[in-house]
Amino acid sequence: MLGTLVGGRIGIPRSALAAAKSGLTIAIRYSDQRRQFGPEGGSEVPILNYRMHQRRLIPPLAKTYAVHFALQYLTNRFLNRTEAEMQEIEALAAGMKSYSTWSTRDILQECREACGGKGYLSENRIDALKNDTEIYTTFEGDNTVLMQLVAKNRLSEFRKAFGEMGSLGIINYVYENAKTALTEKNPIATRKTDEEHLLDGEFHLQAFIHREKTILASAARRIKKLVDGGLEPYDAFNVVQHQMIDVAQAYLERVVLEQFQLAIQSIEDTKTKGILTKLNQLYALAQLEKNRAWYLEDGYMEAVKTKAIRKLVNQLCWDIRPDAVALVNAFDIPESCLGAPIAVLG
Ligand SMILES: Cc1cc2nc3c(=O)[nH]c(=O)nc-3n(C[C@H](O)[C@H](O)[C@H](O)COP(=O)(O)OP(=O)(O)OC[C@H]3O[C@@H](n4cnc5c(N)ncnc54)[C@H](O)[C@@H]3O)c2cc1C
Known part of the structure; x- marks a missing residue:
């Protein structure tokens, strides 16, 4: 009976991963264009040039790529499963569900803050991504x-x-x-x-x-x-x-x-x-x-x-x-799905 949950525990982390990719695409494209402060007398610089901003967004980008490949592996294992491997796959699915959904929860919060006030505007969609995915940490089994x-x-x-x-x-x-x-x-x-x-x-x-x-x-x-x-x-x-x-x-x-x-x-x-x-x-x-x-x-x-x-x-x-911008563009999320004005490429 518990085995039937495995499919769901693969679908949820994949959905969480997609939300993290969307959030990072919005936040990284915006951070590449948004200029704030700069050297005395010089022009303002894109906020993604600030080390702290890089620290907040680029390791999460690396983690999102890592989770992408791990979930591909899990999905393939599940699709080609044998009865003997089922217990191991079940545990891996349960674990990846937790790992991916916790990661998305943290990444979307960082993305929201990294876009400042613009990140709080509903038209930029990070709030909707957060709303949709926050409960992923609980349903289909508490992490x-x-x-x-x-x-x-x-x-x-x-x-x-x-x-x-x-x-x-x-x-x-x-x-x-x-x-x-x-x-x-x-x-x-x-x-x-x-x-x-x-x-x-x-x-x-x-x-x-x-x-x-x-x-x-x-x-x-x-x-x-x-x-x-x-x-x-x-x-x-x-x-x-x-x-x-x-x-x-x-x-x-x-x-x-x-x-x-x-x-x-x-x-x-x-x-x-x-x-x-x-x-x-x-x-x-x-x-x-x-x-x-x-x-x-x-x-x-x-x-x-x-x-x-x-x-x-x-x-x-x-x-x-x-x-960084090329790496989020490589997620290839259609503009119609992204739908955030701050993420429109200049
Ligand atoms: C929006 C939504 C949709 C849902 N859809 C479905 C559905 O379609 N079908 C379905 O069957 N269920 C569904 N659920 C139920 C969902 O699977 C459960 O809410 C989830 O498994 C957590 O169980 P619980 O709510 O009883 O929390 P609890 O088990 O009461 O957990 C509460 C807290 O206690 C902690 N805790 C619990 N046990 C332990 C322990 N042993 N050790 C340490 N800490 C512990 C947990 O980590 C958690 O933080 C849904 C829930 C929600 C919120």
């Missing part, structure tokens, strides 16, 4: 509840893997983790700040996987300890509930990054590949920046590295800015 479903699925996959692997598998897992510690958590790696390394897709993916695995293993260990200590499983899950949301979040971020990277690999046009690679790097580094407290606590990175990541996020926003 926070769905994230727990995702986490439980990850934990049972983890348990299954250990069950099937037997003691040799566990030894391998421990060995793999020790290897990670050696190659990725030594003082050279945790302090490595050269651009080539920080922009490397392999570094991004390994950092995301490390976070996903560590949080999952730690949640599993905590639940086991609580249950071994006599707590009912229901109560044990409640004690670690906040960590369960992190388990789901880390899994989704890894899937989204991985699918974005894979999609880029199949692109042949060099210019398109180049700009999508920059967007992918920005998505990855913006997530690492958001999760920096975790990486610092874990010892995976030192402050010098998280600071270098922050600097690079700024730089990538700056580098992508000249292509």
